[in-house]
Amino acid sequence: MKISLALGGKSEPVEIDFDKTTVDWKRQNYGQFTPHGVYLKEIDRSLFIKRLTRQPLALPFLKSHLRAPCSGNLPRLYAVAEDREPVYGFRHYFFYERLEGITLNVLKGEINIRHCHEILSGVFTAMLSIIKRGYWHCDLDFRNVFVGKGSSHETVRLIDLDSLMPLSLSFKDYLSDSCRRPNVNERYWSYVVPGFDGERLGRLSGISLSQAAFIYFAVDLFFFIKYPTNHVSLKPADLNKIMSRDNDRYFPKDAKRLWRQIHNQIFTNPGQGASWRDVDRFTTMAYGFTENLSDITSGTIFGGILRSAGNFLNSALGRSRP
Structure with missing residues (x-):
């Protein structure tokens, strides 16, 4: 699916083709606090990607945080995406910075x-x-x-x-x-x-x-x-x-x-x-x-x-x- 990553600064959003089937989701669940992450060649870096079957009540906040970061003490968010799957219905994907x-x-x-x-x-x-x-x-x-x-x-x-x-x-x-x-x-x-x-x-x-x-x-x-x-x-x-x-x-x-x-x-x-x-x-x-x-x-x-x-x-x- 097509994802537009808002990387911040003066740079324009970067369009990528994200293939969710190539991600080891069990391993990725721990991506924010281990060396793991998903490497995206279009931006030459790894991001932490979280997916949810339910729509979180925090979705309006997350979209607001994407447009204008709320605090330097929260992880940066680069994209929010939805994708319909035949078994689980909508999946929500959140593309965060991978923290060190x-x-x-x-x-x-x-x-x-x-x-x-x-x-x-x-x-x-x-x-x-x-x-x-x-x-x-x-x-x-x-x-x-x-x-x-x-x-x-x-x-x-x-x-x-x-x-x-x-x-x-x-x-x-x-x-x-x-x-x-x-x-x-x-x-x-x-x-x-x-x-x-x-x-x-x-x-x-x-x-x-x-x-x-x-x-x-x-x-x-x-x-x-x-x-x-x-x-x-x-x-x-x-x-x-x-x-x-x-x-x-x-x-x-x-x-x-x-x-x-x-x-x-x-x-x-x-x-x-x-x-x-x-x-x-x-x-x-x-x-x-x-x-x-x-x-x-x-x-x-x-x-x-x-x-x-x-x-x-x-x-x-x-x-x-x-």
Whole structure:
């Protein structure tokens, strides 16, 4: 099939003849974090190509990201294509850059606390940029954080973009419709869900869930790095127990108090969640960083993110009310 690759810059799109039957798809599934990829002679490089039988709810975001890249902390997308097959119906193909580096789940034993600022800064910036466009990443996981070569947070990529969910989707609908739910790791954000009753659960948004996921992710990474030979997978009860004790074991007292404040803000206002500045401050305090994760949580940029996300959220809440 004919594919038009938008490689960016001043270059014109490149037309290629893509033969999907020549691709080892089982091997290609791991193309973004191994040396694998599909070599395309027309452009003399390899790309990571992902195919899906279902149409992802993230398709509008992906097409937007193709036209205007959302963030330097997301992989570049060069083409989106559809092709009807007699057995599976439509197949959706996504042509990404093939990243150089390794995912965090493989790398975590080789990094130390000094590396965590650029990793967390990259993930934090990526999540905020996604929210700005009206979506949230519901599969934050070590295996979906790609660490490339270099010493800048821009070498960190948040991958698996087809798992994004629109903020406009009611969270109740998301939970009740398994067809809408991709195969994701819900551990990081699901710890806030059991405490909500029916009415507030309906108002719980991807913004709140993203904040909960990022904090849980940051704490989990902290324990992996600080105690590499004695790490157990944190459970929600473990996290709540650690943060409820008003002592300075593991984390400074001020960081624990801020965590409880963020947690209470999410429960009090499940639609808009807590302050992203507080999420940034908590991580900075917990790790003892001398710099914030991102300048994006200050000034007019951050205000624009809140307004954009709020528009999608208000639309969603309006549709979900009887």
